[in-house]
Amino acid sequence: SQTIHQWPATLVQPVGSPLSLECTVEGTSNPNLYWYRQAAGRGLQLLFYSVGIGQISSEVPQNLSASRPQDRQFILSSKKLLLSDSGFYLCAWSVFHLGAINSPLHFGNGTRLTVT
Amino acid sequence: DQQVKQNSPSLSVQEGRISILNCDYTNSMFDYFLWYKKYPAEGPTFLISISSIKDKNEDGRFTVFLNKSAKHLSLHIVPSQPGDSAVYFCAATPRDGNQFYFGTGTSLTVIP
16 A cells, blocks of 8 residues: 655754755655645645656745655755745645546645744 | 635534535636545545546545536535544646645534
8 A cells, every 4th residue: 555754743943944854655656746835724735746756846936945856755845944934744645647537635644844 | 826715714513413515616627626634733634536527426424516517516424423523625636637726624623
């Protein structure tokens, strides 16, 4: 069965410090990978998604970047964190979409990031 | 621009009664619709989905209804149980697209 691992679970970082959140998926090949953010009291905002190694699509221009160095690894980074980067970050995967195949998104347990 | 909207931030229902959660969308290219359940400090869990070729999909106590002309979907939970208390998100994705767009969530409280 497929599993998704996301770490760390919680993180407190000062403003201006770098960020690296990692996510790995097991039990599937060539998944679509996603980073979402849930800000306090708000919905799930799509930040980045990737359909393959080195292929990153950005939904919202901001202080963050994403990379996919391996098929089942997705990394969210920032060079200098802002207070507004605080939130709950979620990694997710889905089956690679080919044509009309529909499959749901599966989430990790999230990282609570607090920028102080 | 919020393409998927959940206009009710919260809902309270008595145990055993029906819970109805609503969701509206604006993008006519959306082809596949999903509902997720989320507990605090956890990732959302997939509940049920529906393709645009259907108007109803049922799985146990959960039924999703899709009204394409109104660009509206709803999730019915019957009977509601205290363990159903959580935040529910609806989501949508376009045909041949890879993006999943989520609403802002509805917090459901089932009162024993």
